[in-house]
Amino acid sequence: MPLTVSDRARNVIASPIRKYVPLIKAAEEAGAEFIKLHIGDPDLDAPPRILRAIRSYAGKTLPYAPSSGLPEHVAAWQAYYGKLGVAIAPSDFVPTAGCAEAIQMAMMAVADPGDDILCFEPLYTGFKAAARMFGVNLVPVPLDIADNFALPAIAEIEKRVTPKTKAIIVINPDNPTGKAWRKEELEAVLAVAGRRNLFVISDETYREIVFKGKPSTMLSFPRYRDRVIVVDSLSKRFSVPGARMGCVVSFNRDVSGAVLKFAMARLSTPTIEQLAVAPLLRDPGAYVKKVVAEYKARRDAAVGALAKIPGVVHGRPEGAFYVVAKLPIPDADAFVRFLIQDFRKDGVSVTVTPIKDFYATPGRGADEIRIALVRPPAVIKKGIGLLAQALKEYGAERSRDKAVKR
DSSP: OOOOOOOHHHHHHOOOOTTTTHHHHHHHHTOEEEEOOOOOOOOOOOOOHHHHHHHHHOSSOOOOTTTTHHHHHHHHHHHHHHHHHHOOOOOEEEEESSHHHHHHHHHHHHHOOOEEEEEEEEHHHHHHHHHHHHHHEEEEEEGGGGGGOOOHHHHHHTTTTTTTTTEEEEEEEOOOOOOOOOOOHHHHHHHHHHTTTTTEEEEETTOOOOOOOOOOOOGGGGGGGGTEEEEEEEETTTOOGGOOOHHHHHHOOHHHHHHHHHHHTOOOOOHHHHHHHHHHHHOOOOHHHHHHHHHHHHHHHHHHHTTTTTEEEEHHHBTTEEEEEEOOOOOOOHHHHHHHHOBBTEEEEEEOOEOGGOOOOOOTTTEEEEOOOOOOOOHHHHHHHHHHHHHHHHHHHHHHHHHHOO
């Protein structure tokens, strides 16, 4: 009898963002060049203060940090949330290895195998992978690119709640859509959670990267404070995804206690990075202001270039650093393979991410892509120009294939 892996291992999805890396690497080894707009890995310089702190670590040993976080690190997060008008105690906070681990711990804290969690789709694939790993069912509430992913009628949310439902996921600002949630939309979701006795898992990784208004947190709604679980990260606002610095914040003692036990099981997050990010957490303003201005310029460049491509429908992001586009083709996965393996203009192509796997509803999003705004505006325009030319060539190639088949 052959050895077999678990059902969990078979059912978890491969990252739709990273699964094309081997194809890209093979094409590069063959001489191709790519404008890489497929992965949300910031190209902006990391804050010098963080890099200096990492380089100047003077300890003679490198010990484990406490599972609950180094005191200096916890205090810095307290100061950071204080600037948002929210006072958190050390017991409300658990450091995590980025937001990915925070998502996993939050889901484990509120849902058992077979339980349901509502989500708004498309959504960050980390939630989908975690749900598969833990045997949790994601129940989607579809958002539509045609109305820039506006929240549907509340009845559309309420009708999906059952006795098995444990929580609602909100990503604000959203990955992949760039949707920045309005206060009224957040209040409406919280009201559903209150009426139906649910938690809200609020992914606020891109909190500062909003192009209108001020950063906010769902922890600022006092009436619902025991229901909100914030999963947070410094990866994008400070351009340090390799530091793996995130957290779970919850005023609910049962939740924070459970998350701390999960954190103890994996021991700790990196000691040097906890110390290195603390000063910037206390005073992030100047660095973040530059980051937001740059991503706004990149958003404008991307939507301007996409608007010139016939048949493409795209969102207008209000935050984060992604754009979703609906292409005039049936299969974005096949098109992305064409971009990587076949299309070249002067030896150069562009990479984007197909987002079928960002949906929980089978069949949705097959013709959509996500563009990550991780290159300067001029490079983004060039990349989208290559995308436009590739669409023409791909359409012509498909027409020839159909003619041959006839």
